[in-house]
Amino acid sequence: MSRPRPYSSTVTVPLPSDDQLRAALGDGYDSDRALNVVKMFAGTGDFLPALIGMVRAIFGADDIDAQHRETIILRAASLLNVPYEWQANEQMAQNAGLTADQIERLAADGPVEGAGAEFDLLAAATDEMLTSATLTDGTLQRLMDVFGVQTTRRYIVTISWFSLLSLFLNATRVPLETTDKIGSRTSPLE
Template sequence: MSDQPRIAPLPEGDCPPGVAGVVAALGPLNIFTTLGKNAELFDAWVGFGGHLLASKTICPRIRELIILRVAARTGCDYERVHHERIGRENGVTEAEIEALGRNLRDYAWDPGEWPVLAAVDELHTTSTISDGTWARLAGVLDEKAIIEVLMLIGQYTMLAFALNAMKVQPESS
């Protein structure tokens, strides 16, 4: 099976206005120049995704733990490569990054982080959250934060599926 992208990214100079603005601000990342081939959908997605990344409802470290676990569960190299760097910037250690790719029980997670990581795994396994995990989430997060955690897991799972299917390649270092 080829690793070549199934949809080639737009050349930087050919980006529609909304895509061009994001590329100017954040760089010509393959995620933007590929998804930007559907400009209307891109505009909606970047607003939602941007809100989740900028939100203060959950701390950036928790957000990055979630994204990295989703990347591991979905085998999404693009998410993993980008969010390992962002995770490090937000306090995720090398040992934790490595542990997120294995059985979660093999690492001594902080009790406040464990329910969030368990939620990622349960959603990926059963498409829901057990009563026990829900109770543990409610013990560490308020309802607003739980909603955001669930939407963040869903957003990055959806994105991973699309990136994997299109074979969007991580940028070269």
């Protein structure tokens, strides 16, 4: 683990054309603001509403803390070597209030320690789910003790979503952002 390495592949799935994006995303489509991940989603046709729905649910849930969500995202990006996700969410994590030290710890080889008790726990849960496809009893119990049952379910879905998204981003080779489209965002849909 560590910060993800750039893509080394030579074959990529192309982003849809601006005409295709306008047709999929509607009149509100703005090529200067739309992130490449949203553009690639738009090229999935009938899958687009479900994908956007998941993004809205995860980034809009009242009981999902933005810093906790960014912890999961960056840990997944580090663990699964997802350069696009790291690039976009390193800035979003700062915008959500994670410190440079916490962000650096999330790229650690081995267990995350010292980022804060809840951050370390969420990083451990992400590590377990993405490397063994489940949680140990101890980690699951700690999640429920700290966050309650419903929010634990939501964090498990969040980790699962970023596993799926990481695979999608890497397999399609979504291009890194070439301009500062992130700005002060804490969500790809802002």
